[in-house]
Amino acid sequence: MPKPANPTPDFFGFADLLDDGERAELAAMRDCLEAEIKPLANDAWDRAEFPFEAIEKIAKLGLAGYHYPEYGDGRPRSELFSGFLNLELNRVDPSLAVFAGVHNGLAMGSIHGGGDQEQRDRWLPDMAAMRTIGAFALTEPEGGSDVAGGMRTTARRDGDTWVLNGAKRWIGNGTFADVVVVWARDTADGNVKGFVVHQGTPGFTATKIEGKIALRTVQNADITLDEVRVPEADRLQRINSFRDTAAVLARTRGGVAWQALGVAVRAYELAREYAVERVQFGKPIGAFQMIQDLLVKILGNVTAMFGMVVRLNQLTAAGRAGAEQAALAKAFTTTRMRECVAWARELFGGNGIVLDYEIAKFFADAEAVYSFEGSREMNTLIVGKSITGHSAFA
Ligand SMILES: Cc1cc2nc3c(=O)[nH]c(=O)nc-3n(C[C@H](O)[C@H](O)[C@H](O)COP(=O)(O)OP(=O)(O)OC[C@H]3O[C@@H](n4cnc5c(N)ncnc54)[C@H](O)[C@@H]3O)c2cc1C
Structure with missing residues (x-):
C-alpha cells in the first residue's frame, strides 16, 4: 500500500512549538473562521464592499483584544500564538485580516504604545470589543516610502486644541472607522505627532479609493483634513517624534x-x-x-x-x-x-x-x-x- 499523501503545509511541524491549549484554541478558531467568515469573503471581495456583519463575528472571536489582555479577556497569549492566529485569519481571507490588522495592530497599537493611561482606558476597551473601529492615517499622496521626511500634513496648536491640515492616502478602514489615528507635523517644533480624530469631525473627509485589484474588501480612503480641530486631550501623549x-x-x-x-x-x-x-x-x-x-x-x-x-x-x-x-x-x-x-x-x-x-x-x-x-x-x-x-x- 502506498503511503497516504501528506497534506500539511506545516511540513516541519512548527505548530508543535505551541502548547496543547494554544493548539486547541487555534483549531477552534480556525473552525469558526471557516464557518463564519469564509462564506462572506469572496462575495465581498468581488463587490469590493465591506461585509459589516463580519465585525460582530470577528468581535465574538475576541481577536481585537488578544494583544492587550487587560482590555480583552484578561488572558495573555504568547507571541507565537498571535503569529499563528494571524496566519489563520489570512488563510481564510487576506482582506478581512487587513481590516482586523489595521484596527488592532496599527490603530490600537498606536493608542496602546503612544497614549497615556487615561487615553488607553478611554479608547481601548471599546476598541477591543470592536464597538469602536480604528484606522491609521500615515501615508500621504506625495509621501509614501518617504513619509517621515516628506510629511506635509501639519498640526498647529491653538490654545487647548490643535488644527490639522493636509491629505492622507490609502487609509484602510478609513471610510467607516470611528477613530482615525492621524500623524501630522507640529508647525512649532517640526516633530511628528499622533492625533485621534473622530469620523465626522468638521473638515475631515474620507473618500473610498475605487478600482483596486487587490484586497478589494478593504475600504481604503483618500482623506482630506481641512482645519480639523482636535482637543489636546486627543493628542497621543507619549508620541514625541517619528x-x-x-x-x-x-x-x-x-x-x-x-x-x-x-x-x-x-x-x-x-x-x-x-x-x-x-x-x-x-x-x-x-x-x-x-x-x-x-x-x-x-x-x-x-x-x-x-x-x-x-x-x-x-x-x-x-x-x-x-x-x-x-x-x-x-x-x-x-x-x-x-x-x-x-x-x-x-x-x-x-x-x-x-x-x-x-x-x-x-x-x-x-x-x-x-x-x-x-x-x-x-x-x-x-x-x-x-x-x-x-x-x-x-
Ligand atoms: C492596500 C493598501 C493598504 C494600505 N493601508 C494603509 C493604511 O492603513 N495606512 C497608511 O498610512 N498607509 C497605508 N498604505 C500605504 C502603504 O504603506 C504605501 O503604499 C507604501 O508605504 C508605499 O508608498 P507609495 O505607495 O506611496 O509608493 P512610493 O513611495 O511612491 O514608491 C513607489 C516605488 O518606488 C520605490 N522606492 C521609493 N523610494 C525608493 C528608494 N529610496 N530606493 C529604491 N526604491 C524606492 C518603492 O519601493 C516602490 O516600489 C496602504 C497601501 C495599500 C496598497
Whole structure:
C-alpha cells in the first residue's frame, strides 16, 4: 500500500512549538473562521464592499483584544500564538485580516504604545470589543516610502486644541472607522505627532479609493483634513517624534510577515488539492514531475517563511527583535509569498484566474501585501543600513 499523501503545509511541524491549549484554541478558531467568515469573503471581495456583519463575528472571536489582555479577556497569549492566529485569519481571507490588522495592530497599537493611561482606558476597551473601529492615517499622496521626511500634513496648536491640515492616502478602514489615528507635523517644533480624530469631525473627509485589484474588501480612503480641530486631550501623549511612529510600524511589520505566510500557506493548500484532483492525460496533474516541482518549490518557500517568522516572534518574546529583524522578515516573506501565489496560480491553468477557485484572489491580494507597510525596497534599505552602517535611502 502506498503511503497516504501528506497534506500539511506545516511540513516541519512548527505548530508543535505551541502548547496543547494554544493548539486547541487555534483549531477552534480556525473552525469558526471557516464557518463564519469564509462564506462572506469572496462575495465581498468581488463587490469590493465591506461585509459589516463580519465585525460582530470577528468581535465574538475576541481577536481585537488578544494583544492587550487587560482590555480583552484578561488572558495573555504568547507571541507565537498571535503569529499563528494571524496566519489563520489570512488563510481564510487576506482582506478581512487587513481590516482586523489595521484596527488592532496599527490603530490600537498606536493608542496602546503612544497614549497615556487615561487615553488607553478611554479608547481601548471599546476598541477591543470592536464597538469602536480604528484606522491609521500615515501615508500621504506625495509621501509614501518617504513619509517621515516628506510629511506635509501639519498640526498647529491653538490654545487647548490643535488644527490639522493636509491629505492622507490609502487609509484602510478609513471610510467607516470611528477613530482615525492621524500623524501630522507640529508647525512649532517640526516633530511628528499622533492625533485621534473622530469620523465626522468638521473638515475631515474620507473618500473610498475605487478600482483596486487587490484586497478589494478593504475600504481604503483618500482623506482630506481641512482645519480639523482636535482637543489636546486627543493628542497621543507619549508620541514625541517619528521614532515613536516607527516603533508601532516595526511591530506590525512582523505581523505582515505572518500575513505573507498565511497567504502562501493557502496558495499551497489550494494548489495541492487541485493537483491531486484535476485529471489530464488520464492522470491527476499532481502525478506529473513538473507539477510536483511547482508544489515542492511552494512548500520549500512556506517552510523557510515559517522558520523566519517563528524565530522572529521568539525573539520578540525575549525582547531581542529589532526593527531590522522585522524588516528582513517582511521583505523576505513577501517576496517568497509572491513566488508562491504565482506558481500556485500557474498550476490551476485557466481556472487560476477565476474567483470561484479562490487562488485568483490570493494571487491578486499578494500584490498589496508586497507593497504596504514598507515596500520590499524600503525594508531592504533598513536591513542594508544595519549590516553596512551606510544609509542608502537617498
Ligand atoms: C492596500 C493598501 C493598504 C494600505 N493601508 C494603509 C493604511 O492603513 N495606512 C497608511 O498610512 N498607509 C497605508 N498604505 C500605504 C502603504 O504603506 C504605501 O503604499 C507604501 O508605504 C508605499 O508608498 P507609495 O505607495 O506611496 O509608493 P512610493 O513611495 O511612491 O514608491 C513607489 C516605488 O518606488 C520605490 N522606492 C521609493 N523610494 C525608493 C528608494 N529610496 N530606493 C529604491 N526604491 C524606492 C518603492 O519601493 C516602490 O516600489 C496602504 C497601501 C495599500 C496598497
